[in-house]
Amino acid sequence: MTLRELRHRARKVLGPIPYDYVAGGAGEERVLADNEKAFDRYALLPRVLSGSETRDTAVDLPGARQAAPVLVAPTAFHRLVHRDGERATARAAAAEGAVLVTGTAATTAVLDVVAAAREAAPRPPVWFQLYLHPRGEVTRALVWRAEDAGCTALVVTVDSPVFGRHTRDLRNGFTDLPPGFAAENMRGLPGAGPDALTPIPMSPAVRWPDLAEAVRGTSLPVLVKGVLHPDDAKLAVEHGAAGVIVSNHGGRQCDAVPAAVDCLPAVTEAVAGRVPVLLDGGVRRGSDVAVALALGASAVGVGRPVVWGLAAEGETGVRRVLATLRDEYDHTLALCGGRRNADLTADMVVRNGGAGA
Ligand code: FNR
Helix, strand or coil: CCHHHHHHHHHHHCCHHHHHHHHCCECCCHHHHHHHHHHHCEEECCCCCCCCCCCECCEEECCEEEECCEEECCCCCHHHCCCCHHHHHHHHHHHCCCCEEEECCCCCCHHHHHHHHHHHCCCCCEEEEECCCCCHHHHHHHHHHHHHHCCCEEEEECCCCCCCCEHHHHHHCCCCCCCCCCCHHHECCCCCCCCCECCCCCCCCCCHHHHHHHHHCCCCCEEEEEECCHHHHHHHHHCCCCEEEECCHHHCCCCCCCCHHHHHHHHHHHHCCCCCEEEECCCCCHHHHHHHHHCCCCEEEECHHHHHHHHHHHHHHHHHHHHHHHHHHHHHHHHCCCCEHHHCCHHHEEECCCCCC
């Protein structure tokens, strides 16, 4: 089964409003479409007679040694699509050796997410995604929760100074979670009552010094997610980032930016090997993973396909998504004459339609 088929199955089990929430993007959904289409514009130039019967596709990432090269990108509200919600996603990622990035907007508290991951593996790599709050004490409380839960890295999302205009959600009137669901990590934070929910922060008042403060305030590595401009990648490294994630939020923020993979080469060059560069957006096949790794990514994230797997088949469906991508990627690596991820190099990626790079 391909990941595209899984999306059709998810569509059948989900109501139209949750389906649109996951599937949709901002504005006219140009970026949403282009993230996937961009991968069609690249082709791989295999090397021959250089392969190996045994291949090693594991990667060392901040807070995750020997992880799968495909990780679970942070996506909100898993209990909205399946009753087992984030717990099922966590068990599946841990069982497949993939990093799970659980989010501020999870409908299950980070402590419970990590506990579920530990049911499937002894030391599962779980990273916590957060948005910086203009009030430092709120950010510090979220960071402390993630540390206390046993997360091994933080992912600070920086592409959301304001919330994206999700056309389908606006049309559907989907502006709030239905009763019975909440962003559990936002409960009982400083400045609110013990059970009260603080809105998820998205603020244009957040600046680079706030990132630096968050980095200083934790012993965990901090990755910066949502970087497209190469100069911002440099600034992230200068402010202490342990990794840079090239991402346009799956086409859910600015609908006029390039496809994520098209931004990867310039960011890789700017970072110049100082920290790992990751990518998410539009990854749907093992060959997409191979293109991204050849263009300089250490690993890639997948967002929507994981949610489709969860909606269609719960924990099994998420495992299927991660296993499919891993197997397809390993197969592509073999076809390209590689034995390790590093054997995929930029000269092996060409624009589709010609062998002249
Ligand atoms: C997201 N994404 C996201 N990112 C983030 O940093 N915090 C969040 O809360 C969310 N929430 C979220 C919800 C849903 C339903 C989707 C589809 C996406 C973005 C996500 O981490 C990732 O950047 C994209 O999903 C990657 O693109 P693909 O794989 O979905 O094409």
